[in-house]
Amino acid sequence: MNKIRLLCLFGGVSEEHEVSLSSARSVLSVLRRERYELLVVGVTREGKWLLYEGGAENLTPDSWQNHTAGEVIFSPARGQEGPLLLLEGGTVRRLPVDVVFPIMHGRNCEDGCLQGLFALSGVPFVGSGCLASALAMDKASTKMILKNHGIAQAAALAVDLSEYRRRPERVVMAASALGFPLFVKPSASGSSRGVSRVESPEGLAAALEEAFLYGRRVLIEEFVAGAEVELAVLGNDDPVVSVPGEIVPGSEFYDYDTKYRKDTASYYIPARVSPGAFATLQKTALKIYRILNCRGLARVDFFVEGERVIFNEINTLPGFTSISMYPKLMEAVGVPYPELIDRLLSLALEEGAGR
Ligand SMILES: Nc1ncnc2c1ncn2[C@@H]1O[C@H](COP(=O)(O)OP(=O)(O)O)[C@@H](O)[C@H]1O
Ligand SMILES: [Mg+2]
Structure with a gap:
């Protein structure tokens, strides 16, 4: 061969x-x-x-x-x-x-x-094509599309830099209407770069300036108090979904340092959620994967509050060390890391050049 x-x-x-x-x-x-x-x-x-x-x-x-x-x-x-x-x-x-x-x-x-x-x-x-990748990278676009499909998510306001520079007071007013605490994040970044939790209107300006360092569009989101849960999806036309995995950051939120520098976070695979929420998570992750027309792989992230499942974000090329969540989740459903790599490459070859 x-x-x-x-x-x-x-x-x-x-x-x-x-x-x-x-x-x-x-x-x-x-x-x-x-x-x-x-x-x-x-x-x-x-x-x-x-x-x-x-x-x-x-x-x-x-x-x-x-x-x-x-x-x-x-x-x-x-x-x-x-x-x-x-x-x-x-x-x-x-x-x-x-x-x-x-x-x-x-x-x-x-x-x-x-x-x-x-x-x-x-x-x-390996991975999704141009459009799915672009849509999934931009949180404001992803949320807009998924909203049309009735996927539950945190209320959010997308703000462009030019708009903020012209009328900062309007942005502060509209953001405050969502209620505090708030999350401010770049629409298209990752690894929690530029993400802040804001407790009061006075904190908004600094958080917005920080987020705008990573792009011209920023999301201001209502705070979701639920557990953080992630699922791995693998496949092209007939994707499979993993069990949900749960992250407990052990810090204010799952920021860059908690992800990569500290060891305060704990992980639970499978997530400690009700059987109902478990099933809803799997169904919703697959639905989102299909709506966005993902290929190969994606990690779909949610918050869970009791039986409520709230979409947070999707990553089409998620962290991929052998101890990252995506490979760990696939391992938990019977796909060890070396085999996962083979599967992804087969899926890429099966997909071929015709995208
Ligand atoms: N609306 C929110 N409510 C509560 N926590 C949030 C919210 N948005 C983000 N977070 C926290 O910030 C972290 C990073 O935000 P996320 O939207 O996942 O961006 P990134 O693409 O950088 O991972 C999340 O893992 C979570 O801990
Ligand atoms: Mg994230």
């Missing part, structure tokens, strides 16, 4: 660059080399694409760039024998690729930009 020529991408011009390095480290350390002929490309924070020749152990923020073999470009042109162009002095070497696994998160990586490039090139890739 011929090996599958797999291109793994990590890094990216994204607030979640470092998270991606952790995800990629995990994937590279378990990938079945007998099955895949591996090419690895790291994208620097500045957006330079470099062919990576180090192992999983060298894939750290400080050292990965010392293990690279030159600059590469991924070409959008079709019909060439290799879309990955290695620039060697004055010459160009084409490297063939059968499938791409973007092990990356957030802006420029999970938001349809990269997916557009792969779609143009005609090379199959």
Whole structure:
């Protein structure tokens, strides 16, 4: 059997660059080399694409760039024998690729930009296409669409930077009408970057300025007191859903430090919810996956208050270290991490270039 020529991408011009390095480290350390002929490309924070020749152990923020073999470009042109162009002095070497696994998160990586490039090139890739990726990345857009389908969610106000600069007092008034505490978050970021809990009108300006650092549109949301619960969905036309997993942050909320730097959080798989809520969560996660036309994988996040299930957000390229929630949830329903990677690559190949 011929090996599958797999291109793994990590890094990216994204607030979640470092998270991606952790995800990629995990994937590279378990990938079945007998099955895949591996090419690895790291994208620097500045957006330079470099062919990576180090192992999983060298894939750290400080050292990965010392293990690279030159600059590469991924070409959008079709019909060439290799879309990955290695620039060697004055010459160009084409490297063939059968499938791409973007092990990356957030802006420029999970938001349809990269997916557009792969779609143009005609090379199959892991995860959702351009539109689903773009919609899922933008919380205001996701919420608008899901509202039309009757999916319960926190009341929210989307505010654009220009609008806020013109009439800040109006925004403060409209936000206050939602009642305090409030959550303020960038519409399109991740890893809790720019997210704040606001206790009173006086705190709004600082929270909005912080959120606007990550994009021109911000969401102001009513506070939901429920348990935080996440589900993993895997598949194309017949997706499967995991059991819900529960996160107890052990801090004010599930912020960046709680996610990646501290160990106050506790996790419960399955989540400690009623059988009714359990079933509603699974049904709703699948429904959302279908509404947005996701492919491959997504993690769908909710709050649960008793029997009420309230949608929070969806991630089309969720954190993917071996101990991240998505792989843990799939493991809990019988898909171990190395097999999960194989399944995702098969789904990408099955989906093919026709998106
Ligand atoms: N409306 C809300 N009510 C209560 N907590 C919230 C709300 N929105 C966000 N949070 C808290 O902030 C965290 C990060 O917000 P989230 O919307 O998930 O953004 P991100 O995409 O950065 O993960 C959540 O995991 C949760 O702890
Ligand atoms: Mg989140």
